[in-house]
Amino acid sequence: MPLSLSDPTWYPIASSEDLPFRHVYQGQLLGRELAVWRADDGNVNVWENRCLHRGVRLSIGINEGQELKCQYHGWRYANQSAGCTYIPAHPADAPSRRIENRKYPVREAFGLIWSAANDDQPFAPFDGAQGEDWFPLRPMPVDAAPEDVVAGLARLAPDDQPADLLPGMAVRLGAAVFFVQPVDAGRAVIRGLLAGQPHDAMAALRHHNETLTKLRDRLERAAARKPAPEPLQPVFEKVSAELSTMPDIAVPRGNTITVVVKRKWKSAEGVIGFELADRDGRYLPTFQPGAHIDVHLPNGLVRQYSLTNGPGDLNSYVIGVKQESASKGGSKVLVETVREGDVLAISEPRNNFPLRRDATRTVLIAGGIGITPLLSMARFLDKSSLKYELHYFTRQSERLAFSSELDVLHGSIDRHVGLGREAITAKVAEVLGPYQFANHVYICGPGTMLEMVQQTASALGWPDEAIHFEYFQNDKVIDASSAFDVELARSAMTLHVPAGRTILETMREAGLTVPSSCEQGACGTCLTGVIEGEVDHQDVYLNKTEKASNTCIMTCVSRAKGPRLVLDI
């Protein structure tokens, strides 16, 4: 039977020992080249051997532990999801589009790495695999058609003990099972497993290697006498239409994911940790350092929480929630009523707090629960061996959260406990020092602290673009006194927004379905494109440049400066 590009059979494509940590192995199955690499957490990734950006082989890339870095332009792809987390040419942007490399199913079993051309069949161990301790033999590459190699293996059997042909190009010969990896139409690799651990491993390896070498020589001599089969012609799948263009600002999606609370624990006084995982044990979507998720709470509220995870860590998301006595039903519900095993809806991760990895100096300043996004940033910088300083301010030492996570980092971590306001300001000034080229500071903490650090940094000559922060709450007083018309270009509708009503409310009253979340201009869910008219921005979501561009608006709080606004909705 000729080989098919869509053959769903699982084949071994490498030995486990081909994948030491921090290495990328180049494999091939059914004509397709594969980049195979093991992450520091042990997970094995089998990806199409081609970066989506410019087609360079990923097998010449760098395994950074939890991310693979392309050699050509340094794009980083996350363990498990193969999602792009960083594009160095645009260090200030969070890659907003979902750029994901093609990946193949993978299973590690019996000392071999198994993969298939597609997900059509679940992995099933070969007949008789269970209950045996298998010893992997040295692989033997053969330049011959895979079906001829199977036939050649079967002929090795003695006459009185015919070979047992197993499904999926496998042959059982006594105590050994040989699998033929169809590399291409004219190439194969024989991968053998021996039942039980041999007394003399070297002798067993040598014995089988000699047998297979002789078989290879016979098969290759026979193959040379036949016309070479036409190589398989795998095609590279096209990227989505969305990826083929370059949007200025991506409008976030409203997708939600259902997760289960896998673990809930007290991380420190007043800080509760939540570990959220996919219900079926699949990995969660790719995120970037500084990203947050919206958590839909049982009482209908939606709150934003930063992820604390490190690179390529997609088995679960870990967030930290502040236990506030004065909280009005937001975090309070999570802390008091949500228990382990409960199911929650969350948004896909979004990033309004991107981390540049092109700094000569990175300073991370956390106040209280503000440690969460900075822990994620520190973990990413740590894996890439980039230098950083993390300063963590709390009122009492019992309130220092995520201590064990911070303890394993290699950067400079300073905890500052119980300082008064003036002492904190003095410490921040001392830590920052005068601004120097390519220095960046990231702040997360209470509003008063954000303002203090911004002012202190500005006074020391730090430009705005070097000071990074994120608001989760809009503490500004919203001025809703204006009245104006909004023209909805795509809906062909003109609405009047009176004083005291928001654009969002007015649109909903007119029967439009418009996504929103925080409704205080902080989360970015209601982001809408502006075609005409000047925007009176009152949100804390858009940055200065985005506001100045006058191309988008948060309809939950922002308004028109003039009598009319044309929106792309």
Added chain:
Amino acid sequence: MPKAPDPITRDLWHVVAATNELPIGQIETTLLLDRRIALTRGIDGEPVAWLATGEENGDEIDSETVLDRLPVRTAYGYTWTCLGTPSAELFPIPEFAEPDRVNMSCGSIGIHVSAPRAVENFLDMGHFPYVHTDILGSEPHTEVKEYDVEVSEERDEVLATKCKFMQPRAAKSATTAMEVEYVYRVPHPFCSVLYKSCPEDESRRDVIGIFLQPMTEETCRAHLLQSMIDSTSTITDLRRFQQTIFGQDKPILENQYPKKLPLDPRSETPIRADKSAIAYRRWLSQKGITYGVIPQAS
């Protein structure tokens, strides 16, 4: 059997050799658009080219005896020929004629990739810190700032201006990173010219040209031209510098798949930094070039 080149490609002038490296009275053979070409120089130093008919490298020949010749011209130190009807003049590089410049050919390097892939790599700044580490760029300075790209109707070329990049050692005398400014021209489907701020004279620019000889659809030779204002470096230094740069590009280019440049916008994922490459791909598409590219399915 390779397919015949498209008429635009067939009628272009193509670079085939550094003129002063062609032996006088001896044959050198090379490939152009899948055809074997024989080259030599007469005693007058003028290059002669013809379609090879079994000639071997190093055979002795009197160029006078070659009757069925291909058109040839010498420009920018290189010999150019054409397998069709050469219509257009070769693109201008006016700086080449300035008397105080050091003009030199810096070698010809074979690359197992299509010529358009090599042009695109020449236009690309994002790879400097990763491929030309500590020469043309270095981490952590990886940002490609906004620049301007236009396709000049009048000159029929792609022009990228205000291209800026932070370079660790833009000049031999530099001790700290400094931002350099580039202008890129693509005046020929397989040639590009770069203008780079000149350390010796702020009012002038060093010129580096890359001329790709499309040998087959998936292989090419890169011929390099430098036209520099540099009174201190030796020619050996300057050549070594360019050969180091191309030696670094070669293994990356040879690991690029597919080897032909895909013109369908959905075949790869561009970012803002790739504006010039996108303009170049569109320009090739509009011209109707199909050699060395995967044309967009219509």
